[in-house]
Amino acid sequence: MDEIRVTIDGKQLSGHPGMTILELARENGIDIPTLCYRPELSLLGACRICVVEVEGSRTLVGSCHTPITPGMVIHTHSPKVLETRKVIVELLLASHCGACFMCDKANICELRQVAAELEVGLPRFEIKKRYYPIEDVSPYIERNLSKCVLCRRCVRACRQIAKRDLFAVAYRGFDAKVVVDSDRALDKEACRDCDICISFCPTGALSKPRKLSEEKKGKPLVITS
Amino acid sequence: MPEKRIVLKNCGVIDPKNIATYLAADGLKAWQKARQMAPEKVIEEVKAAGLRGRGGAGFPCGLKWELARKSPGDEKYVICNADEGEIGTFKDRYILENDPFTLIEGIAIAAYAVGAKQAFIYLRAEYHHLLDLLTSAVSQSHEQGLEVNIEIREGAGAYVCGEESALMESIEGGRGEARYKPPFPPNRGLWQKPTIINNVETLMNIPRIILNGAGWFSQTGTEKSKGTKVFSVSGDVARPGVYELILGSPLRELVIDLAGAEKVKMVQIGGATGRIVPYTMIDTPLSFETILGAGSIIVYDESRDTIDIVYRTLEFLAEESCGKCSPCREGTEAMAEILARFDRGEGREKDIKVLEELARAMSISALCGLGQAAPTPVTDSLQYFREDYAKRIKQGGKVRC
Numbered sequence: 001m002d003e004i005r006v007t008i009d010g011k012q013l014s015g016h017p018g019m020t021i022l023e024l025a026r027e028n029g030i031d032i033p034t035l036c037y038r039p040e041l042s043l044l045g046a047c048r049i050c051v052v053e054v055e056g057s058r059t060l061v062g063s064c065h066t067p068i069t070p071g072m073v074i075h076t077h078s079p080k081v082l083e084t085r086k087v088i089v090e091l092l093l094a095s096h097c098g099a100c101f102m103c104d105k106a107n108i109c110e111l112r113q114v115a116a117e118l119e120v121g122l123p124r125f126e127i128k129k130r131y132y133p134i135e136d137v138s139p140y141i142e143r144n145l146s147k148c149v150l151c152r153r154c155v156r157a158c159r160q161i162a163k164r165d166l167f168a169v170a171y172r173g174f175d176a177k178v179v180v181d182s183d184r185a186l187d188k189e190a191c192r193d194c195d196i197c198i199s200f201c202p203t204g205a206l207s208k209p210r211k212l213s214e215e216k217k218g219k220p221l222v223i224t225s
Numbered sequence: 226m227p228e229k230r231i232v233l234k235n236c237g238v239i240d241p242k243n244i245a246t247y248l249a250a251d252g253l254k255a256w257q258k259a260r261q262m263a264p265e266k267v268i269e270e271v272k273a274a275g276l277r278g279r280g281g282a283g284f285p286c287g288l289k290w291e292l293a294r295k296s297p298g299d300e301k302y303v304i305c306n307a308d309e310g311e312i313g314t315f316k317d318r319y320i321l322e323n324d325p326f327t328l329i330e331g332i333a334i335a336a337y338a339v340g341a342k343q344a345f346i347y348l349r350a351e352y353h354h355l356l357d358l359l360t361s362a363v364s365q366s367h368e369q370g371l372e373v374n375i376e377i378r379e380g381a382g383a384y385v386c387g388e389e390s391a392l393m394e395s396i397e398g399g400r401g402e403a404r405y406k407p408p409f410p411p412n413r414g415l416w417q418k419p420t421i422i423n424n425v426e427t428l429m430n431i432p433r434i435i436l437n438g439a440g441w442f443s444q445t446g447t448e449k450s451k452g453t454k455v456f457s458v459s460g461d462v463a464r465p466g467v468y469e470l471i472l473g474s475p476l477r478e479l480v481i482d483l484a485g486a487e488k489v490k491m492v493q494i495g496g497a498t499g500r501i502v503p504y505t506m507i508d509t510p511l512s513f514e515t516i517l518g519a520g521s522i523i524v525y526d527e528s529r530d531t532i533d534i535v536y537r538t539l540e541f542l543a544e545e546s547c548g549k550c551s552p553c554r555e556g557t558e559a560m561a562e563i564l565a566r567f568d569r570g571e572g573r574e575k576d577i578k579v580l581e582e583l584a585r586a587m588s589i590s591a592l593c594g595l596g597q598a599a600p601t602p603v604t605d606s607l608q609y610f611r612e613d614y615a616k617r618i619k620q621g622g623k624v625r626c
Binding site for chain 2: 043044045046047048049051058059060062065066067080083084087088091092094095124125126127128149150168169171172173174175176
């Protein structure tokens with residue numbers, strides 16, 4: 001098959017037709033942060049964190065969904081790209097509930113990891129927080145949509161891998177929300193022993209309900225003066 | 226340059242309910258002529274005319290058709306974008322109300338040129354009252370022997386569905402959300418088949434071009450903007466309405482001479498995501514090279530407040546963002562909230578810097594045209610009316626706690 005030659009960050013690389021910028025970059029050890037992208041799932045292009053600069057293009061392009069074309073000159077970490085990524089992560093954090101210190105997933109949170117890598121601290125944007133009551137009706141899954149970043153990985157995983165298709169997106173703009181049925185609390189027997197969406201959630205929005213009998217081992221931290 | 230009626234030639238002349246009146250006014254002659262030509266020749270003619278899309282982006286129409294024609298596949302589609310959602314536009318409504326037959330003829334020629342058997346008219350939900358008129362016009366035209374099957378699909382009231390990929394999602398029965406590009410519609414559009422999607426006004430030009438020739442069409446207009454443009458003028462003007470002008474005509478002629486505006490402070494060209502120009506730029510020619518948009522012209526006089534206008538515009542865009550990509554979903558909301566603070570007299574100096582940074586990031590990273598153009602009113606007003614922001618900060622008002 002014909003090889004496509006492109007330049008990424010000054011390096012001459014070649015890939016096969018149909019390959020995306022992200023795939024080629026990752027194959028060659030160039031890291032581009034992503035949030036909504038998962039190789040197992042269909043492409044979406046929603047989070048825009050993976051944007052890169054392509055010379056000659058008016059805007060930045062999403063690297064996860066843009067196929068390479070011959071002669072492309074790509075910058076994955078130019079000042080323009082980094083600034084844009086930072087603003088996007090800052091925006092996501094600004095409406096995020098932000099209580100990382102009491103979040104079960106704090107240490108495996110991809111949003112937090114991306115923010116740390118981009119050195120984003122407290123967001124400067126004062127916008128309202130997303131607040132939704134925790135959905136803990138189901139014995140198999142607990143949804144805390146205040147922590148949701150709308151990457152739709154759960155929607156796609158449930159549809160494409162679990163083949164159950166329970167989730168959908170409802171409402172528009174800032175009010176957009178991943179819902180079940182007509183925005184009802186998730187309470188489905190189909191969720192039993194599945195956990196697929198939980199493993200795909202980048203934040204603490206989806207988790208397994210905690211059982212009282214499964215207390216953490218070890219002594220609690222007690223500070224004595 | 227004077228008003229010139231190319232697109233609106235039949236408006237008010239024919240009876241939109243009766244195709245006989247249209248046939249008497251050279252109706253369907255262009256379609257008959259086109260069918261004598263090879264499809265490639267039709268595309269060549271449109272390309273030579275230099276017709277550019279009238280929906281705002283100004284993509285060369287002939288090139289779009291050529292891409293779709295060359296795309297492999299038997300099943301191709303033509304979509305007419307009648308989801309005229311931009312704030313202050315009503316030109317497509319005027320066209321649909323008065324001359325639906327020319328539009329249908331344009332669709333038939335487009336379908337012939339690209340090799341499509343199925344066409345859709347995506348009608349804005351707010352234009353539901355036009356459905357009966359349009360349905361009757363389509364069936365009357367079908368009786369004249371059109372090969373293409375035209376189906377009318379109604380929207381459900383989403384601004385973003387005027388964006389081509391969101392429109393196609395909506396026709397397919399999905400949620401009206403933009404898709405990532407590439408692939409572009411001429412390669413993979415509706416149901417992943419080659420599709421051309423044109424604005425109502427673009428398709429209105431087609432029968433004229435075919436009948437009178439590309440040379441006739443390209444005589445008018447500027448070097449890169451050929452033909453005329455239909456404008457909807459509203460706001461603080463004495464005579465609001467639909468006007469058709471040769472491209473390259475100065476804004477002054479439209480706003481002051483024709484519409485009769487006085488004491489103009491600013492003009493919003495192209496609707497919510499369009500440009501805002503101050504009175505000092507009133508002599509700017511209206512063309513694709515300078516400023517155009519979809520033809521919405523909203524005039525504000527000196528009694529209007531800049532912050533008020535920008536805040537309301539951003540509030541609208543935050544409401545209409547589809548919520549798919551994060552820069553648009555969160556960014557429009559953040560901008561609307563900052564501007565709300567300005568509106569309450571609680572704006573701060575640092576907010577302006579935040580607005581500018583947000584605008585820069587959104588305009589280059591958002592998924593579709595809505596998010597990319599959403600910061601335009603903010604950046605333009607900051608460029609030309611920065612003192613209005615400063616005034617609001619100084620006034621203070623309520624005390625923040």
